[in-house]
Amino acid sequence: MVSFKKTEPGLLITDKFIAQKVEEIKRVVGNGCAITALSGGVDSSVVTVLGHKALGERLITCFVDNGLMREREPQTVISTFKRLGISVHLINAQEEFFQALAGITDPEAKREAVSQTFYKEVFGKLVKESGAKHLLQGTILTDIEETVAGIKRQHNVFEQLGIDPQETFGYKIIEPLTELRKDGVRQIGKALGLLESIYNRMPFPGPALAARVIGEVTRERIVLVRKATKILEEELSKIEAFQYMAILHQDEVTGTRGGKRAFGKQIEIRCWESKDARTATAKALPFEILKRLSERITAEIPEVVSVTYNITDKPPSTMEAV
Amino acid sequence: MVSFKKTEPGLLITDKFIAQKVEEIKRVVGNGCAITALSGGVDSSVVTVLGHKALGERLITCFVDNGLMREREPQTVISTFKRLGISVHLINAQEEFFQALAGITDPEAKREAVSQTFYKEVFGKLVKESGAKHLLQGTILTDIEETVAGIKRQHNVFEQLGIDPQETFGYKIIEPLTELRKDGVRQIGKALGLLESIYNRMPFPGPALAARVIGEVTRERIVLVRKATKILEEELSKIEAFQYMAILHQDEVTGTRGGKRAFGKQIEIRCWESKDARTATAKALPFEILKRLSERITAEIPEVVSVTYNITDKPPSTMEAV
Numbered sequence: 001m002v003s004f005k006k007t008e009p010g011l012l013i014t015d016k017f018i019a020q021k022v023e024e025i026k027r028v029v030g031n032g033c034a035i036t037a038l039s040g041g042v043d044s045s046v047v048t049v050l051g052h053k054a055l056g057e058r059l060i061t062c063f064v065d066n067g068l069m070r071e072r073e074p075q076t077v078i079s080t081f082k083r084l085g086i087s088v089h090l091i092n093a094q095e096e097f098f099q100a101l102a103g104i105t106d107p108e109a110k111r112e113a114v115s116q117t118f119y120k121e122v123f124g125k126l127v128k129e130s131g132a133k134h135l136l137q138g139t140i141l142t143d144i145e146e147t148v149a150g151i152k153r154q155h156n157v158f159e160q161l162g163i164d165p166q167e168t169f170g171y172k173i174i175e176p177l178t179e180l181r182k183d184g185v186r187q188i189g190k191a192l193g194l195l196e197s198i199y200n201r202m203p204f205p206g207p208a209l210a211a212r213v214i215g216e217v218t219r220e221r222i223v224l225v226r227k228a229t230k231i232l233e234e235e236l237s238k239i240e241a242f243q244y245m246a247i248l249h250q251d252e253v254t255g256t257r258g259g260k261r262a263f264g265k266q267i268e269i270r271c272w273e274s275k276d277a278r279t280a281t282a283k284a285l286p287f288e289i290l291k292r293l294s295e296r297i298t299a300e301i302p303e304v305v306s307v308t309y310n311i312t313d314k315p316p317s318t319m320e321a322v
Numbered sequence: 323m324v325s326f327k328k329t330e331p332g333l334l335i336t337d338k339f340i341a342q343k344v345e346e347i348k349r350v351v352g353n354g355c356a357i358t359a360l361s362g363g364v365d366s367s368v369v370t371v372l373g374h375k376a377l378g379e380r381l382i383t384c385f386v387d388n389g390l391m392r393e394r395e396p397q398t399v400i401s402t403f404k405r406l407g408i409s410v411h412l413i414n415a416q417e418e419f420f421q422a423l424a425g426i427t428d429p430e431a432k433r434e435a436v437s438q439t440f441y442k443e444v445f446g447k448l449v450k451e452s453g454a455k456h457l458l459q460g461t462i463l464t465d466i467e468e469t470v471a472g473i474k475r476q477h478n479v480f481e482q483l484g485i486d487p488q489e490t491f492g493y494k495i496i497e498p499l500t501e502l503r504k505d506g507v508r509q510i511g512k513a514l515g516l517l518e519s520i521y522n523r524m525p526f527p528g529p530a531l532a533a534r535v536i537g538e539v540t541r542e543r544i545v546l547v548r549k550a551t552k553i554l555e556e557e558l559s560k561i562e563a564f565q566y567m568a569i570l571h572q573d574e575v576t577g578t579r580g581g582k583r584a585f586g587k588q589i590e591i592r593c594w595e596s597k598d599a600r601t602a603t604a605k606a607l608p609f610e611i612l613k614r615l616s617e618r619i620t621a622e623i624p625e626v627v628s629v630t631y632n633i634t635d636k637p638p639s640t641m642e643a644v
Binding site: 061075080107149207214215233249250253254255256257259260261262264268269283288290291294297306307308310311312313314315316317318320321322 | 429471525536537571572573575576577578579581582583585586591592604607609612613614615619627628629630631632633634635637638639640642643644
């Protein structure tokens with residue numbers, strides 16, 4: 001574990017923070033290479049830019065396409081970073097992830113399968129092939145807190161769980177953002193000159209759309225929840241919210257198609273207001289927006305006959321359903 | 323099948339309808355007895371009063387407690403009819419129904435189990451013991467239409483399905499309400515002098531709370547959905563709506579209890595605006611009411627960590643989820 005000097009509590013001076021982290025990445029990596037996995041979320045984007053500032057071409061940036069992404073997400077992320085002068089390697093690992101997820105319905109086991117496939121099967125190999133001895137990772141304070149509290153098994157906190165990544169995976173993890181919560185990371189992203197579409201980007205879970213499917217994750221079910229996610233993001237793009245999501249349920253409900261009774265699927269929508277994800281409020285979306293969402297989802301995804309909207313705050317709910 | 327003369331189409335003269343039906347019940351039953359199963363819903367209540375007007379004490383009225391009723395429902399129905407001068411036999415058949423439902427998850431199979439247990443196991447025996455040769459039943463036009471259209475397998479339309487009840491169960495079914503939809507039945511109920519709490523009573527499905535549980539129906543799961551139903555009915559009693567319901571899902575979602583991650587159950591709420599149940603609109607309930615419902619349900623039923631509100635109209639949804 002690489003330790004950074006803490007910035008003064010309650011006083012986040014973004015330029016000072018950036019300069020300090022860039023300096024420390026330089027110092028820790030020395031003349032070697034580092035590797036990072038970019039997901040396109042604000043945490044990994046900020047880490048990638050910090051690493052690129054520190055190491056230039058000695059930072060190897062990979063985007064792992066696990067097949068669980070939103071529509072055109074790999075292409076969009078790669079072209080966005082290309083415009084920033086940062087080239088990103090696209091790794092197609094869809095087959096590995098779907099194989100690892102086959103037959104698994106337990107949420108924890110799904111997260112574990114995604115995590116293990118990412119670290120052991122896919123990214124571990126990339127790191128070895130690259131020769132990089134350092135891994136830059138966007139773990140933030142909330143990730144650590146929620147893992148310690150037992151609320152969530154995070155996909156990126158080996159250190160905090162007492163697992164030695166050097167022994168297990170053969171490399172060292174550098175985590176420059178562990179002092180920050182989401183709002184702090186966004187400030188750093190803005191100060192780094194990232195596009196607002198990145199630094200204000202909605203949080204998206206590590207297991208991606210696998211966390212938006214109750215029950216087994218299959219290609220077919222991911223296609224379905226991806227369509228619902230696209231509709232949701234189109235319709236809510238103008239809405240101020242911390243995060244919104246579409247969840248495919250395993251339960252089926254009765255509906256009608258062509259005047260006949262037909263069993264169908266249900267999509268649950270959640271839209272959260274939150275400052276830092278520790279607590280959150282189900283947003284009072286106008287009913288005409290909810291109706292429009294339901295109409296589009298049931299019209300454009302014929303398998304779906306019913307759409308619900310989550311009305312419970314966190315706690316006792318969590319933000320994700322899986 | 324007993325045939326009634328049709329009233330003039332589009333012209334529902336309630337007093338004439340009542341007099342005509344009472345007369346026809348008298349004529350068909352003759353000097354014998356008739357039996358009816360009262361559920362407390364508007365259809366069976368109207369049939370019971372029509373039958374009582376025609377036959378007096380020669381109508382045997384039974385209330386079958388299948389264990390799937392709402393809180394204090396058997397007691398309330400019986401005391402309400404006692405005040406009308408109609409005595410009702412309470413039949414405790416909880417054990418028969420829960421045994422028949424054990425292990426069944428398919429919605430159609432559940433409805434079938436409730437229906438078969440009611441007719442063959444419980445009510446069929448009551449009819450034989452009573453010596454009554456005529457069964458009065460509250461089938462309405464919408465029941466027949468939806469069964470014919472294949473939208474729903476109704477629990478009370480043997481005739482329309484081509485099954486001869488005399489051959490199968492040994493009695494004749496009299497259905498005085500098959501010309502009417504729900505709004506027509508309510509008019510007749512009002513004209514019969516029923517309490518508004520009966521003639522404007524919200525529709526409640528034949529399989530009762532078994533239709534409000536996705537997956538297997540057990541005593542424990544019925545207790546849970548009964549609690550949610552009570553909260554819902556308390557909170558929405560002042561709301562103008564055709565029907566509202568709480569549905570227990572089989573899918574479990576993550577939540578937090580006492581600061582720890584805890585897997586929990588989800589309740590779905592539906593609240594419908596409709597004239598006759600053929601089509602229906604998800605009501606735009608004020609968000610403060612939805613929040614209050616969620617707060618009470620998750621506070622008073624600790625197993626539940628998440629509550630959703632259905633936002634899809636019928637069609638493509640149906641009113642019930644099961």
